[in-house]
Amino acid sequence: MDSKELDTNKTDRIVSALKGLLGAIPYGGSLAGEIFGNIIPKQRLDRFAAYIKELSSRIATLEENDLRWIEKLKHSSSNLLIYELSIKYSLETNSQILHNSFASVVFKAVEKNEKDTVINEKILRTISELTExxxxxxxxxxxxxxxxxxxxxxxxxxxxxxxxxxxxxxxxxxxxxxxxxxxxxxxxxxxxxxxxxxxxxxxxxxxxxxxxxxxxxxxxxxxxxxxxxxxxxxxxxxxxxxxx
Incomplete structure (x- = not known):
């Protein structure tokens, strides 16, 4: 198995883990419904997939520590809140720049754990109000x-x-x-x-x-x-x- 195939398998595993975390989010059922049951579900699903791809690519840079990052996200209610907010904002845009920006905020929030949740919430909200x-x-x-x-x-x-x-x-x-x-x-x-x-x-x-x-x-x-x-x-x- 070559390195490209290994990278693809790793990204697929991360994508699956991130999608699975929808069920771990408080009120995750309603969030899943918002993503998959909208009047235009195909468009919303495409936006969700594009955002998850950007976040997965960031996590994949951690090499052997990607599973540790997922666990840190999964077992922190504050991190899950930021993750949920990033998904909600990502559903409102087709912009790769915005999707990558949301992914960076979540990635750094979980990895570095330097800012309070309320600060990360404010940052995500501000970015969501900006154009590319x-x-x-x-x-x-x-x-x-x-x-x-x-x-x-x-x-x-x-x-x-x-x-x-x-x-x-x-x-x-x-x-x-x-x-x-x-x-x-x-x-x-x-x-x-x-x-x-x-x-x-x-x-x-x-x-x-x-x-x-x-x-x-x-x-x-x-x-x-x-x-x-x-x-x-x-x-x-x-x-x-x-x-x-």
Whole structure:
């Protein structure tokens, strides 16, 4: 049996264990009904399967400790709650980025056991309110800025992160790209994940408000809570390296 087949068998075993944990979740019967008995059960089932695949791939990186991770999840009511919430949020989206982000939060919550359940609940809820593009931009703001250097993460998500012209004669595609980018940044700011810095105008420091002008990337920085979100959802294998 080659290594690829072994990896497949291991992932299948993890997937089966995660699905089996539905019965261990308090009120798991109703959760299972929500997944499999919805008006559009096929779509919900596909979303559930996609999320479980992302979580299984994270657990599989533990090599010989994957069963220990499953046991830690199974025997902790707090961990099971986080697992249940991640499933509920995953049913609301087809996004692989969001599924991977939910999986990272659950994986780290069980493996590291560093944050209280209420904090992990808050983190999951916040991520569920973000779009794919907002997640990518939030990660970008967490990067150390290096002139003339493009990280693996920036290369992987160049379509979202590349600047478009803002000149008066720019194309419709440019205008749409910029309008959406502005909204992503302002949404992150509104959720307390970015803060808007002050700038010096004619030797007078003023605070920028959203109504003064279109948002510029240099005017914003990530907040401590934004850093918490990135730390919880970031998976280098999925998003690519964000440092040199």
């Amino acid at each position: 593009e907002e997640i990518i931009w939030l990660i970008w703001f967490s990067e150390p800025s290096v002139l003339f250097y493009e990280t693996e993460f920036q290369t992987r998500f160049k379509k979202i992160l590349s600047p478009h012209s803002r000149s008066s004669g720019n194309s419709e595609d440019d205008r749409i790209h910029n309008a959406l980018q502005d909204q992503y940044i302002l949404n992150l700011h509104g959720k307390g994940l970015l803060y808007r810095k002050s700038v010096n105008v004619k030797n007078k420091t003023v605070s920028l408000s959203s109504g003064d002008k279109p948002p510029e990337l240099k005017d914003f920085s990530i907040t401590p809570y934004g850093d918490m979100i990135v730390d919880a959802l970031y998976n280098e294998d999925f998003f690519g390296r964000i440092v040199i």
